[in-house]
Amino acid sequence: MKLPIFLDNHSTTPMDPRVLETMLPYFVEKFGNAASRNHAFGWAAEEAVESARKQIAKLIKADPKEIVFTSGATESDNLAIKGVVEMYKEKGDHIITSSTEHRAVLDTVKVLEGKGKATATYLPVDKFGMVRPEDVRNAITEKTILISVMLANNEIGTINPVKEIGKIAKEKGILFHCDATQGVGKIPVDVQDMGIDLMSFTSHKMYGPKGVGALYVRKKNPRVRITAQMDGGGHERGMRSGTLPVPLIVGFGKACELCEQEMAKDAARLIAMRDRLEASIMKALEESYLNGHPTNRLPGNLNISFAYVEGESLLMGMKDIALSSGSACTSATLEPSYVLRALGVGTELAHSSIRFGLGRFNTDDEIDYTIKKVIEIVTKLREMSPLYEMAKEGVDLKSVQWAAH
Ligand SMILES: *Cc1c(COP(=O)(O)O)cnc(C)c1O
Secondary structure, three states, X not given: OOOOEEOEOOOOOOOOHHHHHHHHHHOOOOOOOOOOOOOHHHHHHHHHHHHHHHHHXXXXXXXXXXXXXXXXXXXXXXXXXXXXXXXXXXXXOEEEEEOOOOHHHHXXXXXXXXXXXXXEEEEOOOOOOOOOHHHHHHHXXXXXXXXXXXXXXXXXXXXXXXXXXXXXXXXXOOEEEEEOOOOEOOEOOOOOOOOOOEEEEEHHHOOOOOOOEEEEEOXXXXXXXXXXXXXXXXXXXXXXXXXXXXXXXXXXXXHHHHHHHHHHHHHHHHHHHHHHHHHHHHHHOOOEEEOOXXXXXXXXXXXXXXXXXXXXXXXXXXXXXEOEEOEEEEOOEEEEOHHHHHOOOOHHHHHOEXXXXXXXXXXXXXXXXXXXXXXXXXXXXXXXXXXXXXXXXXXXXXXXXXXXX
């Protein structure tokens, strides 16, 4: 086993070596521009792009013509939301989204609100982090043009009832965008069955290269139109200009093919490792609380709050394991995760949370090491905590009058 251990697979994933292998010829030998229509270099590049487009479309049960290449999910979210708001402005300006979306969605909607181009409803989630389909239905107004709800959350892994939301959207004739970045390649995704009209996802969260992603744009029932956010050569059926990064696209295609072939096997392995990690930690450490849904979540996700311990201190104590805490460093202050706050997790417990993100290349040995280390460091930090000591002595911390400082 090699240190450090990477257990932060929701932030990015290592590239699969099989992906790299398929990309290599496209850097030097087959370097053509896929838009060059009049020579063999261009044709070879175009053929590679179209074959990748097929692999990607197949994974999500779409038509290859419905795939628009972007630089990643952030761009896909921007293109979907801004593109719809601009295209359908005569129809209305209201967006329904949820409070636990990724920043790429929330910030985009906020900017449109700030410019007076859109109004928005941010739906709450239940204690497991799920959007309630009935809330979506009740939020719809005459002016609603877009519903944007994510498939699986990047912090807690909770999977939303996307199919039910898609049904409501269809019934009301409103477009449905889904940020499926964490779900594609990990759990089955079918844009037909789920009633999705626009869907964002990215290569680097599914063992492909960084810098390439896609936006699925439905072509029929209904034919979705979006306003391009970049002007130029009119690539990607006019929706996203710019020379295509052929090697990245080839890698993205291969990554999708591998995910399709190995999804069931990967998921079963990850669930077994994740459940063992969860059970061992929970058994050894009292006052550890699972954040998110106990079962309806991504195979590789585990998010736990350890009472009386700061997540950041915990990370500092285990520098040989790459993890993420529920505190976001915004300028000088540590803000507790807005996702955990939306579930109703208190500030203290939100600051005490750690996200474990397991992926294809993690091993049982790494999980053993992590279990041992987490138990050791949490125990050590609690031994140094006056609050923990008081709680152990039976002092009701809520009744304590704290001196102001
Ligand atoms: C990582 C992530 C993004 C951003 O993807 P990039 O390709 O890095 O821009 C957007 N949404 C979710 C849910 C993510 O997890």
